[in-house]
Amino acid sequence: MEEVEVVVAHHERATLRVGDVFLKIDADQTRTDVEVEAMAMAPIPTPEVLWRKPPVLALAALPGTALGRLGEPSTASPAAWAAAGAAARMLHDAPLPPWPGRSLDELASHLDGECEWLVTNGVLPTDLVTRNRRVAEAALRPWAPVFTHGDLQVTHVFVDTDEITGVIDWSEASQGDALFDLATLTLGHEEHLSDVVAGYGTDVDLDVIRAWWSLRSLLAVRWLVEHGFDPSSPGCEVDVLRSRL
Template sequence: MDEVKVVVAHSERATLRVGDVFLKIDADQTRTDVEVEAMAMAPIPTPAVLWRKPPVLALAAVPGTALGRLGEPSTASPSAWAAAGAAARTLHDAPLPPWPGRGLDGIAAELDDECAWLIANRVLPTDLVTRNRQVAEAALRPWTPRFIHGDLQVTHVFVDSDEITGVIDWSEAARGDALYDLASLTLGHEEHLDDVIAGYGTGVDLDVVRGWWSLRSLLAIRWLVEHGFDPAAPGCEIDVLRARV
């Protein structure tokens, strides 16, 4: 029997790997509904759904290796990063999913709450939070809704020979800002933004991408701490915030 590997586990969900099968267990089946439907709609490679028996979703492993990992240098080539940008463009040009995404007002309110929490609990210096809140303002503007992945971090994009072989973890897919996906993809890997844009094409406002880097990091820290992750690890969210100062 193949070894059972725990890929991720916290109070909301867990993912196990057994051979070439991933078993995703989610306390909220609405997220699983979104994931299954989004993968069926997406015009880019996604994992095959093997079976579903709530609360478990079984997915086939995709070939290749992850584009990178947060906090570690990526060994992927510029061409692979450009291919990721091109895949993002293909997704963003696809028909919109029927369900909505997060609204601008809700994101702004959540950002205010998280900044207040970071300062009140002395998790980060006030000037660091304040400066990044200012940078984040660039992302808080009206956008044309696109079909976005919603969590397009480097570990969710797989490549082989500079080609995209699969994009995983679609539970956050929705209508949203295309530049949020590009910011998620390059978070902590800012040196590859030019490569991503080379594959993506036009329509990339760098100030907005930087705004999403700050905004995503500010929103993530409390969740990461409460679920046993370390946003202060080298190259991770707190370092992303420090880079904006």
């Protein structure tokens, strides 16, 4: 009998693995709607949808292994990281999904609120928050919207040797900033940024990518804490914020 592995679980959603099948259970079916439609539209490999019976979505496991994990050195080759950059470029060149992402005003308001919470509750030192808030400003500029994955972290990109076998977890896909995806992919793995940019194949503003590292980390801390994760683990979000000083 196959064992049931809990991949991730919190009060919003849970993912279980049984053999070669992943079962995603989400309280918000809108996220699942987005995930299914985005995977159907994406021009890069995605998991096969086996069946859907709300609130459960069954997906086939991808071959290969994750590109890396936040807080751990990646064992993937530079060519694999470049392939991830090339996959991101292919996605960003695809037709836009029909649903919009967050606006600049929404992002700025969210950032202000999270920074205030971090300082008021003594979660992070004021100077750390202030410095990263200043760095994050560079990301808050107009951009030409592209088809973004929205959560392109290293654990969501699967590789076999030097080839991308698929990308998972599309529930945050939307129209958005291409550099946000590149920043999410390289968060905590700055040493692989040049490989990703080489694979992406066009000039990018590295200062904006670094700004997104600060912005994403500032926005993530409260959510991680409230959902039972530790953003202060070595190499994770708090370390990313400290590296900006």
